Amino acid sequence: MNPALSRRALLSGAAGGAALLALAGCTSAVGAQNSGTVKKGGTFLGGISTDLVPANFFTNSNAGVTTIIGLVYESLIRYPVDRLRPEPRLAKDWTISPDGRTVTLHLRDDVTFHTGRPFTSADVAFSLRTYADPKWNGQLKSTAQAITSIDARDPHTAVLHLAHPLGNILDLLEIVPIVDEKTFAGVGDGSRYVGTGPFVFERWSPNSRLKFTKNPHYWVPGRPYLDAVDIAVITDATPLTSQLRSGQIDYAYGSSFLDIERLEKSGKYDTIQLRGAETQVYVGTNVTAEGLSDVRVRQAIAYALDRDRVIAEVFRGSGYTANLPWPKTSPAYDAKLNASYGRNVARAKSLLAEYGKPVPTLKYSYVGKDPLLAATAQIVQANLKEIGVTVALDPLDPPTFVAQLIGGKFPGLWTTYHSWAQYTPSTLTVSAYPFNALKNTSHYSSAAYTKDADTAWRQVAGDGVKAREAYAALSKDLLDGLFLIEIGVIEGRWAVSDRVKGVAYTKRSELVLTDAQLTA
Amino acid sequence: MTSYLLRRLPSLAAVLAVSSVLIFGLIRLVPGDPATTLAGANATPDAVAAIRHQLGLDQPLLTQYLRWLGDLVTFDPGRSYIIGGGIGALVGDALGNTLLLTGSALLLAVASALLLGPLWAGTRRRWLEHLLTGVNTLAIAIPTFVLGVALALVFGVLVPVLPAGGVPRAGLLADPSITAQYLLLPAVCLGLPVGAVLTRYLAESLRTELSKPYVVTALAAGVARRRLLFRHALRNVLPTSLTVLGLQTGALLGGAVLVEFTFSWPGLGLLIERAVTGRDYPVVQVLLMLSVTVFAVLQLLTDAAHALLDPRIRLGGAR
Numbered sequence: 137m138n139p140a141l142s143r144r145a146l147l148s149g150a151a152g153g154a155a156l157l158a159l160a161g162c163t164s165a166v167g168a169q170n171s172g173t174v175k176k177g178g179t180f181l182g183g184i185s186t187d188l189v190p191a192n193f194f195t196n197s198n199a200g201v202t203t204i205i206g207l208v209y210e211s212l213i214r215y216p217v218d219r220l221r222p223e224p225r226l227a228k229d230w231t232i233s234p235d236g237r238t239v240t241l242h243l244r245d246d247v248t249f250h251t252g253r254p255f256t257s258a259d260v261a262f263s264l265r266t267y268a269d270p271k272w273n274g275q276l277k278s279t280a281q282a283i284t285s286i287d288a289r290d291p292h293t294a295v296l297h298l299a300h301p302l303g304n305i306l307d308l309l310e311i312v313p314i315v316d317e318k319t320f321a322g323v324g325d326g327s328r329y330v331g332t333g334p335f336v337f338e339r340w341s342p343n344s345r346l347k348f349t350k351n352p353h354y355w356v357p358g359r360p361y362l363d364a365v366d367i368a369v370i371t372d373a374t375p376l377t378s379q380l381r382s383g384q385i386d387y388a389y390g391s392s393f394l395d396i397e398r399l400e401k402s403g404k405y406d407t408i409q410l411r412g413a414e415t416q417v418y419v420g421t422n423v424t425a426e427g428l429s430d431v432r433v434r435q436a437i438a439y440a441l442d443r444d445r446v447i448a449e450v451f452r453g454s455g456y457t458a459n460l461p462w463p464k465t466s467p468a469y470d471a472k473l474n475a476s477y478g479r480n481v482a483r484a485k486s487l488l489a490e491y492g493k494p495v496p497t498l499k500y501s502y503v504g505k506d507p508l509l510a511a512t513a514q515i516v517q518a519n520l521k522e523i524g525v526t527v528a529l530d531p532l533d534p535p536t537f538v539a540q541l542i543g544g545k546f547p548g549l550w551t552t553y554h555s556w557a558q559y560t561p562s563t564l565t566v567s568a569y570p571f572n573a574l575k576n577t578s579h580y581s582s583a584a585y586t587k588d589a590d591t592a593w594r595q596v597a598g599d600g601v602k603a604r605e606a607y608a609a610l611s612k613d614l615l616d617g618l619f620l621i622e623i624g625v626i627e628g629r630w631a632v633s634d635r636v637k638g639v640a641y642t643k644r645s646e647l648v649l650t651d652a653q654l655t656a
Numbered sequence: 657m658t659s660y661l662l663r664r665l666p667s668l669a670a671v672l673a674v675s676s677v678l679i680f681g682l683i684r685l686v687p688g689d690p691a692t693t694l695a696g697a698n699a700t701p702d703a704v705a706a707i708r709h710q711l712g713l714d715q716p717l718l719t720q721y722l723r724w725l726g727d728l729v730t731f732d733p734g735r736s737y738i739i740g741g742g743i744g745a746l747v748g749d750a751l752g753n754t755l756l757l758t759g760s761a762l763l764l765a766v767a768s769a770l771l772l773g774p775l776w777a778g779t780r781r782r783w784l785e786h787l788l789t790g791v792n793t794l795a796i797a798i799p800t801f802v803l804g805v806a807l808a809l810v811f812g813v814l815v816p817v818l819p820a821g822g823v824p825r826a827g828l829l830a831d832p833s834i835t836a837q838y839l840l841l842p843a844v845c846l847g848l849p850v851g852a853v854l855t856r857y858l859a860e861s862l863r864t865e866l867s868k869p870y871v872v873t874a875l876a877a878g879v880a881r882r883r884l885l886f887r888h889a890l891r892n893v894l895p896t897s898l899t900v901l902g903l904q905t906g907a908l909l910g911g912a913v914l915v916e917f918t919f920s921w922p923g924l925g926l927l928i929e930r931a932v933t934g935r936d937y938p939v940v941q942v943l944l945m946l947s948v949t950v951f952a953v954l955q956l957l958t959d960a961a962h963a964l965l966d967p968r969i970r971l972g973g974a975r
Contacts, residue, residue, distance in 0.1 A: 187930070189740065190740035191707075192694060195694075195696055195699075270706040271706055273699055273703045326740040342736075342739050342740060342922075343926050343927060344823060344922040369922075370821065371917070374918075375808060375822075375918060375919060375920050378813055378820040379819075379920075382808075382819065382820040383816060384820060533933065534934075535933070535934065535935045536686075536687040537688075537697075538695065538697055539687055541697055542692060542701055553697070554697070555698070568698045569698050569699055575700070
């Protein structure tokens with residue numbers, strides 16, 4: 137026997153044995169994650185692609201905020217996701233006076249904040265006033281600012297006095313989370329979130345995770361089922377999906393449509409399609425730009441767009457084409473009007489011929505780091521080339537894009553998303569700046585549009601016959617003016633592993649885990 | 657020595673002062689600002705103006721600059737506009753995570769070089785030499801982000817023995833064995849190219865060393881090749897390898913940005929990416945100023961070391 141070889145073998149064996157012992161002695165990180173999900177109760181593990189931005193608490197603009205609001209807070213009323221029929225939440229019932237200027241809310245008397253303090257009408261007043269404060273940039277702040285006073289003398293009754301009837305007042309009551317005045321300072325820096333909801337906010341580690349525990353004093357008996365919620369911030373879609381597939385997380389908000397499609401096909405994951413919480417993708421136009429100032433050119437663009445291709449290829453069929461902002465769940469949705477501008481290249485060319493002048497090269501701006509918008513822009517560019525309109529793509533980074541959007545600085549076309557059309561239609565025209573009748577990104581103004589937008593907003597009943605007539609007029613204005621050319625209504629998607637049941641969402645894509653359960 | 661350092665301090669202060677002006681000014685030349693980021697795509701110009709006022713961005717630039725300078729000299733870096741929270745805590749946490757990741761990667765790189773470098777230089781088996789050459793070339797050539805995704809896919813998804821990314825739920829300090837498992841894939845991803853460069857350099861240096869006359873003579877005298885390799889040749893080439901290691905450490909810190917992104921590791925790379933994307937002025941300013949300060953102080957220390965070794969520099973007589 138070769139003694140050198142023997143020693144080497146001995147050393148190798150010892151090293152291998154030591155490594156095996158070390159591995160056996162370690163707790164597996166993968167095993168530890170799974171062991172928390174196999175029992176009822178337990179910890180829900182999720183991942184989101186955008187971290188909390190504390191200053192955006194009332195803007196519903198990122199997954200961090202919507203996760204906190206969905207788990208920790210509650211509003212006065214709640215819409216089911218598929219219709220605008222309000223259901224009681226912190227308000228047991230409510231009445232709107234015949235003149236539409238007074239809203240009386242009767243509140244639950246068995247609700248406490250996570251600090252133990254009882255919820256009262258003073259909290260309603262504080263929450264609505266805070267939401268109306270311009271510094272929080274709440275999307276419905278103009279509606280909140282139309283509340284002239286709030287009578288909170290009875291702790292269980294809140295009476296709102298309005299400057300004029302507000303057809304979307306119930307939207308406001310559905311959207312505004314009821315916050316705790318005593319601890320509200322912590323909201324601004326992300327240190328404290330105190331609500332009345334099923335989960336208590338524990339901790340936020342920037343760029344890393346959000347942690348919540350069960351609210352043992354939640355007013356809904358027996359809920360929530362889960363003991364805790366742990367949400368990791370995973371800012372890139374690829375690792376987010378990888379962590380879902382590896383079993384580290386059971387829920388992903390921010391995976392690409394393509395990845396979700398693949399996950400669904402594997403049979404191990406469920407897809408939650410956010411129907412009722414839609415966003416819209418559109419082509420915006422600067423109506424003061426040469427060429428675009430003529431509505432026939434804008435109509436030609438609308439006819440040229442291959443919306444079916446965008447929805448099928450870019451959004452993997454998770455949505456449907458649209459000519460108007462309204463989703464199918466909206467009281468303003470009209471299938472016939474929504475098909476006004478089907479793809480018709482010949483018609484588009486004839487409209488350009490009627491225009492009679494060459495359309496100069498149009499700059500086309502979008503957020504370059506968003507692959508969906510980039511792909512949409514390329515399809516639109518190809519569509520417009522077919523009708524002889526040349527487009528120069530202009531990918532921008534998000535802050536530059538938003539600065540140009542709000543400043544009305546786009547020289548030609550742009551593409552992005554908008555939301556808020558899933559609510560009462562007047563909410564869109566008073567909350568989304570691109571649709572604002574008085575001042576908007578497109579520099580579009582029309583006396584009829586301004587009048588009809590205001591009429592829709594001032595309805596006593598947002599779903600009444602008169603209101604529907606006002607919405608029809610609004611739709612006609614949007615199709616006639618065509619300053620924003622809709623491409624489609626997009627239904628977002630969440631991927632959830634088959635270990636989790638009962639995951640729900642609100643109309644603002646907020647995560648709801650009140651009835652969620654983990655299964656083996 | 658003290659007087660030498662004192663003589664250098666004014667230039668250090670000047671570098672920092674000029675850098676602060678440049679950093680403050682350049683970030684404001686980039687289109688978009690924190691107010692537009694916070695306002696979002698549906699906001700009105702009035703809402704943006706209100707946010708700008710609230711953040712103090714509507715004040716004259718000189719006022720904003722002096723306020724920031726005041727915060728810096730009092731060691732109060734302030735609060736983040738976009739990310740939220742105190743900047744000191746944000747940077748401290750992220751720095752700790754990045755140092756842990758790069759330290760682990762460096763450890764893996766050095767260990768692999770010390771193991772494979774001598775093996776490569778000393779082997780007489782052609783197949784092993786070809787194998788090591790191929791693997792080494794691949795490790796240097798493969799982009800970090802491709803390697804990261806592949807590692808996460810293989811070891812996190814297909815054969816799920818390690819986490820595909822992120823950090824332990826209970827924190828990095830709670831259980832070292834769990835932390836090590838979370839660290840392994842990103843550290844391998846970051847350390848592999850550095851380890852490959854080091855290995856190649858070490859192997860080549862050892863081959864050169866092994867062909868020197870003293871080695872040939874020793875071999876002829878019957879000294880074991882392995883003994884020569886480890887006791888003499890390796891010892892002789894280590895100092896120059898350390899220089900290469902120092903240069904590669906810089907690359908390691910740069911590469912950490914991509915690896916942190918790929919594995920969702922919450923370090924400085926993720927922090928600066930988010931701060932720049934969101935135009936989070938205070939965070940970007942502090943991170944850049946920190947980087948300039950570290951570089952300037954390191955330069956000062958290097959010069960001081962030279963001065964210590966060379967009296968002509970120290971006494972200013974070598975003119």
